[in-house]
Amino acid sequence: MILFLWGTFSSTVQSQVINAGVSGNTSSNLLNRLEHDVLEQQPDVVIIMVGTNDMLNSKKMISYSTYEENLSTLIKAIKNRSSKVLLVAPPAVDSTYLFERHDRKLFRELPNVKLDTVRAVMMRLANEFSIDFVDIYQEFVNLHLPQHNEDLVIRN
8 A cells, every 4th residue: 555645835846745654455445544644744635545444455355335335435525624535546467476475376366366356446446526536547458457477567
């Protein structure tokens, strides 16, 4: 999960960026720390990339419906504080590396199929809430990334 926020503090182009992301976090973790770590900072914009750990961390996996519910709750809470929201789809993953750390038998679907579903959920919520969406997942797919041990983008 990556979560950034920034605010403009003068009429010039000065901005402050705060990375409130915590490696390994899920959408549930974000819900638990949203108020203190993000909303108390009164951000103008909150950028959310979450879903990889929800779908691929074998100790934290949740259903698509729970993921969508969590993300919807995050969006509503942020918008209720008059902050803008930008959703960013997580990139595709290198399944070879993933299965070195997580038991393949725990996956009913291929990892990137799960992330493509996360992407679809994000797109649907972006439309529903009239917020912006950046589709990094599809950009990786278009570039045929990652390619195990052949590209410079994804490293274990």
